[in-house]
Amino acid sequence: MGDTRTRRPRADAQRNRDSILAAADEAFREQGTGASLEGIARRAGVAIGTLYGHFPNRRALSAGLLRERHTALFELGDELPGRNRPLDALAEWMGAVAVHAAAYRGLAALLMESLDDEASELHQACAQMAAVTGALLAAARAAGTVRADVTGADVHALMNAAAWMREQVPAEQAEHLLDMLVDGLRPGRDSGS
Amino acid sequence: MGDTRTRRPRADAQRNRDSILAAADEAFREQGTGASLEGIARRAGVAIGTLYGHFPNRRALSAGLLRERHTALFELGDELPGRNRPLDALAEWMGAVAVHAAAYRGLAALLMESLDDEASELHQACAQMAAVTGALLAAARAAGTVRADVTGADVHALMNAAAWMREQVPAEQAEHLLDMLVDGLRPGRDSGS
């Protein structure tokens, strides 16, 4: 017994970590995932070395920033299948991920490349995202409401492309575009030209 | 008579311009549109000030790089309507633009933001792209093979999103994804859930 597996951090370290995350959130929101790390350290009131001590690289910082956001997303993913018809559940999931991945400019690309990169600090989250996507897709396929040739990787790409478009067009248009993407998943009448 | 409207440049200036463009093409291909300008100047064997003398900013350099590529694209755009059924022509156009906009990482985003930004050196080309897109879309709509609520701006966004995906997934999957995007443009049987 006694202390748990992860030691409790020193109080000042915890405070610094929180300041860095708060500053990074602001900076990423304003300038995207490529925002200056020195600027973030300055905003947080810590030395640049302190930032690197907590987050050894940019992706680790992004992962720290997205932790809570991701658990909220996965909770939604757990509830969706019960509440809707399969294709609607999948469509809602795609919308939620698209909104999520549009939180910071550049995030969609990060999530895209981290799915296949096990070294990425975001890989865990992407794998879990892929699991939810796969389950919802399988249900929709079983119901015959999606094309048989759509893979989970396809849906992953489409969700993140929707997020990318969200970074570039008004929200209303982005919703419309997502609707059309989802429509493209339905089985067509003639698969020819 | 005598000299034409645009003066012929000094021979060394022309040579430098060409070297810069060749070096930029290599660098953009390898590292995307955010590649180091100093690195490009170095590769081209000119001083950094020479690069700025020819291209006052990154977008101007991109525009110089895309000039020929764009005219080839527009020639295709002119030929397409005569050769295919309207939706096929639109689909082929979207594919050609997607391949074009995936030439350099970051280019799709540049083309996206330059459509509405008249100050951008790429605006001209984007406007012309939009004109072709609009014509092909109008023909497909007249034939009743696309949804009535699809705008030219929507197609512009989808083409560039296809290019963005092309930067992240294998070419074969990218083709498949574009097919599905195009399928989403077709009129659906029920517009409800």
Add this chain to the structure above:
DNA sequence: ACCTGAACACCGTTCAAGT
């Protein structure tokens, strides 16, 4: 155990001086 900030290598951009 954690924090600091100097040190290094790099980059974007401008502009006085040259030819």
Add this chain to the structure above:
DNA sequence: ACCTGAACACCGTTCAAGT
């Protein structure tokens, strides 16, 4: 008319020295 490169302000990343 064009080219050069120093100058300035900035950034990513590491690491010896501190507490």
